[in-house]
Amino acid sequence: MNSAKRTIPALALAAASLWSASALATALPLNSSRTCPKGGTSTMSGSYDTVTGQVSMTSTVSQCTLWNGEVQNGSTTLTGTILPGTGSLVNIDLSTTETASVTRNTSSLTHTCTATKKGTFDQSTRLFTGQSSSNCSNDGVTHDAEGLAEYLLRRAAVLPAPTATSTPTQ
Numbered sequence: 161m162n163s164a165k166r167t168i169p170a171l172a173l174a175a176a177s178l179w180s181a182s183a184l185a186t187a188l189p190l191n192s193s194r195t196c197p198k199g200g201t202s203t204m205s206g207s208y209d210t211v212t213g214q215v216s217m218t219s220t221v222s223q224c225t226l227w228n229g230e231v232q233n234g235s236t237t238l239t240g241t242i243l244p245g246t247g248s249l250v251n252i253d254l255s256t257t258e259t260a261s262v263t264r265n266t267s268s269l270t271h272t273c274t275a276t277k278k279g280t281f282d283q284s285t286r287l288f289t290g291q292s293s294s295n296c297s298n299d300g301v302t303h304d305a306e307g308l309a310e311y312l313l314r315r316a317a318v319l320p321a322p323t324a325t326s327t328p329t330q
Contacts, residue, residue, distance in 0.1 A: 189205075
């Protein structure tokens with residue numbers, strides 16, 4: 161499942177393209193549906209008001225099976241405002257809530273996350289300036305993407321330090 165932290169900038173870019181595509185429309189639907197790579201569905205429903213900037217969207221995956229066999233179920237809800245600023249700037253004030261279950265082989269993971277973002281996104285540099293916060297948790301088997309567990313174990317001298325011939329784990 162995509163992280164809520166990545167959903168907000170992606171939606172800001174999509175909303176910016178909608179402004180130029182529909183100067184006269186006010187309420188635009190944000191609806192789509194697709195079949196996942198190896199079965200299941202991914203749907204999105206919501207709306208964006210080009211005058212007020214109000215956005216409300218829910219994205220849902222059901223038995224979404226990826227190429228690696230991972231099966232995802234869950235939803236992400238996004239609400240707030242996205243308004244054009246000057247030049248390439250977009251003013252955003254968004255909140256997301258995400259709940260998902262992931263099954264990999266015989267292991268499972270439950271993921272929950274809330275995130276907020278309020279500030280300015282620059283489409284030309286893809287940089288955000290403002291306040292971001294998130295409160296996410298994973299319960300179950302997960303990849304240690306940040307390498308935090310290995311780092312802490314090395315600092316505690318439980319694991320030996322890597323040598324020049326060591327190869328990092330992926």
